[in-house]
C-alpha cells in the first residue's frame with residue numbers, strides 16, 4: 001500500500017540516468033560529480049556510488065553528507081564561507097572553490113597543509129539562461145569574479161577555475177559558453193590544473209546530444225591537455241526518475257472554476273512550479289479540453305496562490321482519487337518546506353523488482369523539532 005502523499009523514486013529510471021552519466025564520463029575522460037543541491041536522497045547513495053564516486057557541496061551540511069554518505073570528500077563551492085564554519089568545511093573537502101578574491105585571501109591560509117585544491121569561480125558574463133532567477137550572469141550578479149577583476153597572474157594557491165552558467169541546457173549552449181570563457185579567461189588556463197564547468201548539463205534529457213558533448217569536451221581537452229575537466233550536474237541525475245503521488249481530499253467550485261483540493265501543496269512540495277513558474281505533468285491528465293471535466297489543482301496550505309491549473313481528465317474527479325505529478329524528484333525533494341505544518345510526503349523507492357520500499361515517513365516531531 002503506497003502512503004499518500006509520497007515521493008516515489010523509480011530505481012530503473014534512476015540507474016539508466018546514472019549509467020548514461022558514467023558512460024559520458026568515461027568516453028569524454030572527465031570527472032562528473034553529483035550536485036547535492038539538486039538531489040540529496042542519501043538513502044539511495046549506495047546506488048549512486050555504483051556509478052560515480054564524488055559530489056559537489058554548496059554548504060557545510062552538504063559537505064558532511066558527502067563524507068558520511070558518499071564516503072568521499074566534497075568539491076565544495078559556497079557563495080560565501082563564514083569563519084565559524086570554514087575549518088570544518090576544509091576538513092570535509094578535497095576541492096574548495098571561492099566566489100571572490102577576498103574570500104580566497106581570507107581563507108586560503110586555512111587550507112594549507114590540508115591537501116585541498118583551491119579554485120575560484122569566474123563569471124563569464126554570458127549565459128543562455130533567460131529566467132533571471134536561474135541566471136548567474138544576470139546584470140549585477142553576485143556569483144563569480146568577472147574577467148576585468150582578475151590579475152594577469154592568478155594569486156598563488158589557485159589551482160582551478162569554476163564556472164556555472166547553464167540551467168537545463170544542452171551541449172550547444174555549453175559550446176557557446178566555452179568559447180566566451182576561453183576568450184575571457186583562456187590566458188589563465190596554463191596557470192591552473194582543473195576547470196569545473198559547473199552544472200546545468202541536462203545530459204539525461206531525451207534530446208540531449210551526448211555525442212556532441214563528448215566531442216566539444218574532447219576538442220577542448222586537445223587544446224588544454226593538462227586540464228582536469230569536471231562537470232557537476234544535479235538535475236541530470238534525477239531527471240524523470242520519479243513522481244509525487246497525492247490524493248484528492250475535496251472538490252470546491254467558485255466562479256465556474258472547479259478546484260481539486262489535494263493532500264500536497266505547490267508551495268511546500270513543488271515550489272519550482274510557483275517559482276519558475278512551470279506547469280507540471282499529471283499522469284492521465286491533459287491540457288484543458290472543451291467537453292472534458294477540467295480542474296485546478298489546489299494545494300493544502302493557506303497561501304492563496306497555492307494552486308496550479310488547469311488540467312482536463314477523462315472522468316470527473318472524486319474524493320479519494322490519486323493524482324500523480326510527474327518528474328518531481330530533482331530539486332523538488334530538497335526544496336520542500338513544512339510551511340503551515342502540512343504533512344510532509346513520505347519518501348519511497350520503487351525497486352527494479354517492482355517492490356515499493358518505504359524510505360522515510362515524516363511526523364509531528366519533524367515539524368516541531370525545527371521550530372524550537
Ligand SMILES: Cc1ncc(COP(=O)(O)O)c(C=O)c1O
Pocket residue numbers: 035037038056077164166167168198199200201232233234235236
Ligand atoms: C554552482 C552550481 N553547480 C552545480 C549546480 C547544479 O546544476 P543543475 O542541477 O542544473 O545541473 C548548480 C545549480 O544551481 C550550481 O549553482
